[in-house]
Amino acid sequence: MLKVWGRVNSVNVKKVLWMLDELGIAYDRSDAGLEHGVVDTPAYRAMNPNGRVPTLEDGGFVLWESNSILRYLAVKHGSALYPADPQARASADRWMDWQLSTLSPAERNLFWGLVRTPADKRDMASVVAAMKAAATCWAMVDAWIARQGGPFLDGAQMTIADIVLGCYARRWFGDEVRVEGMPPFPALAAWYAKVGERPGFQRWVGVPMT
Numbered sequence: 001m002l003k004v005w006g007r008v009n010s011v012n013v014k015k016v017l018w019m020l021d022e023l024g025i026a027y028d029r030s031d032a033g034l035e036h037g038v039v040d041t042p043a044y045r046a047m048n049p050n051g052r053v054p055t056l057e058d059g060g061f062v063l064w065e066s067n068s069i070l071r072y073l074a075v076k077h078g079s080a081l082y083p084a085d086p087q088a089r090a091s092a093d094r095w096m097d098w099q100l101s102t103l104s105p106a107e108r109n110l111f112w113g114l115v116r117t118p119a120d121k122r123d124m125a126s127v128v129a130a131m132k133a134a135a136t137c138w139a140m141v142d143a144w145i146a147r148q149g150g151p152f153l154d155g156a157q158m159t160i161a162d163i164v165l166g167c168y169a170r171r172w173f174g175d176e177v178r179v180e181g182m183p184p185f186p187a188l189a190a191w192y193a194k195v196g197e198r199p200g201f202q203r204w205v206g207v208p209m210t
């Protein structure tokens, strides 16, 4: 049976768990990462030399990097979530690459600085700086969705890019990460409400962040 390694409060593990819900595939999962350890053991490093979560095991095949895992699962199971049309596929790929290269480094300390740092140890200047950097990123997505017309990132068809950005948008819209001066982003909020209807989002992403 398919096996996922990774703790459920990891944004990158959430992508995979949501995707597996979309596909309706049975799997096992083992906690790994942060307080669960595991990622530094020789056995884990033999599977994933990057020492991060998630890792997917499919029979003898091992894959890490969450966005690659989503692509693999979609292709293997013939899912329309990774469109066959080259341009639609490339657009989904673009947003997933952008999450890795641009969004994630920008927004990281908004989440870490508030959710993973006790109140008396917070560096609010760095949290506000991350909020502003994240706002610059989300403003792009807001404008993109407004121009495309929604309801999903690239129009009528939901893709794996909606899963990827949906997991990160939770770290913008969540009650846990309120900072004064956060722009409302109406088109982004409407898209977030739409992806929030997915059972996989509700089960894995729309839960309290820890």
Ligand SMILES: N[C@@H](CCC(=O)N[C@@H](CS)C(=O)NCC(=O)O)C(=O)O
Pocket (backbone or CB within 6 Å): 010, 011, 012, 013, 032, 033, 034, 039, 051, 052, 053, 054, 064, 065, 066, 067, 100
């Ligand atoms: N680009 C990688 C990033 C993986 C990553 O950094 N995962 C984090 C959790 S979101 C991690 O492993 N943190 C260390 C840990 O949990 O021990 C991916 O998308 O899979």
